[in-house]
Amino acid sequence: MQATICLKLLGVRGTVPVHGEQFRQFGGATSSAFLRAGDEAFILDAGTGLLTQPVGSFFPGRHHFTMLLSHAHVDHLMGLPMFSPLFDSEGRCDVYLKTRSGFSAQQQVEQLIAPPLWPIRTDAFRGEMRFHDVPPSFTVGGVQVDTMDSIHPGGSTIYKISCEGKSVVYATDFEPADDNPEAFCQFAKGCSLLxxxxxxxxxxxxxxxxxxxxxxxxxxxIARRCGAERTLLVHHDPNRTDSQLLEFERAVREIDAGISFGRAGEEICL
Ligand SMILES: [Zn+2]
Ligand SMILES: [Zn+2]
Incomplete structure (x- = not known):
């Protein structure tokens, strides 16, 4: 039987991509994940991880994608200018990014995809790119998407993707004030994957x-307070080596076997 939601982590590194032997197990690419929910194809953030796997390997024959961007910090956007469906005349990408500081989704993306930082603008893509502000809640096909504001310099969006009783909460670039952020725990309460x-x-x-x-x-x-069935800790510091993460993970597993540190390439189906 086909799973209701499947997620594949592509990049779990925070801030900047890193390379080298000491980052091999968890990966050095920045935030991105593929997510299938029902009949829909989602991309969570567009860091350099987005370019590490062919999109067709997870979404065979698919041309239409919904991209949920947390915010426009460059570690979450660096993979977007080379996302292959944008070079495909049949490709269509609906990009959600909250209007911030008076800049629309399109204006924020075009801070990066425009000269002098990039050789072309978004209108040069053969595929269609459609930009959307982020409403509190919306649907994509039969999939429900709920959002809340994160606590992060300049703002960031936390997403919950729900389908047929399963839910994934994506909360990166989030600095909770304490161990009990009530609004967040209410939002993420009992989710299948955090x-x-x-x-x-x-x-x-x-x-x-x-x-x-x-x-x-x-x-x-927080993960335990929210009652998440399974939690992947992400946005690893660029200085954090595999051996450190493995050591932390051993300690975490003794407290809660449902919590681990996300690894690029890892796939979880619910
Ligand atoms: Zn980040
Ligand atoms: Zn950020």
Whole structure:
């Protein structure tokens, strides 16, 4: 039987892509994931991870995609100018990005995809790109999408994708004020799968407070409070090596076997 929702992590690194032997297991590409829900094809964020897997390998024969962007920080957008369906005359991509500081979705994307930062503008793509502001809730085919504002410099959007009783909450670039962010826990309550920012350690946090990211210990507490059935911690700090992440993961697993650190290439079906 086909799963209701399937997610494939493509990039789980925060801030900037990294390369090298010490990042091989978790991956060095920045935020992106493929997600199939019902009959719909979603892309969560468009970091460099978006370019690490052929889109047809997860969405065979598919030309129409819904791209849910958390925000326009460059680590979440760097893969977009080379997303292959944009070069396909049959390709269509509905891009959701919340209007921020008076800039529409299209204006924000065109800060990156336009000279002098990029050689072409979005109107040069053969595929169709349609831009949307992010409403509190909307549907794509039979799939429900709910959103809430994250706490992050310049803003970011948290998405919940629900289909036939299963739900995935995507909460990256999120700096909760404490271990019990009530509005978020209400939003994510009992979700099937939670992707949650966990960039920093408790030791690092005092130096980076206000940068817009959570800590590993805080995110573990929040995931348990929300009652997420399964949690993947994401947006790993660019300095975080595989051996550190494996060590943290061993400790986390002793507290809660449903929580792990996301790995690029990992696939979860619900
Ligand atoms: Zn980020
Ligand atoms: Zn950000």
């Amino acid at each position: 992707l949650l920012d966990a960039q920093y350690t408790d030791e690092e946090y005092p130096r980076v407070k206000g940068f817009g990211h959570s800590t590993i210990s805080r995110s573990i507490a």
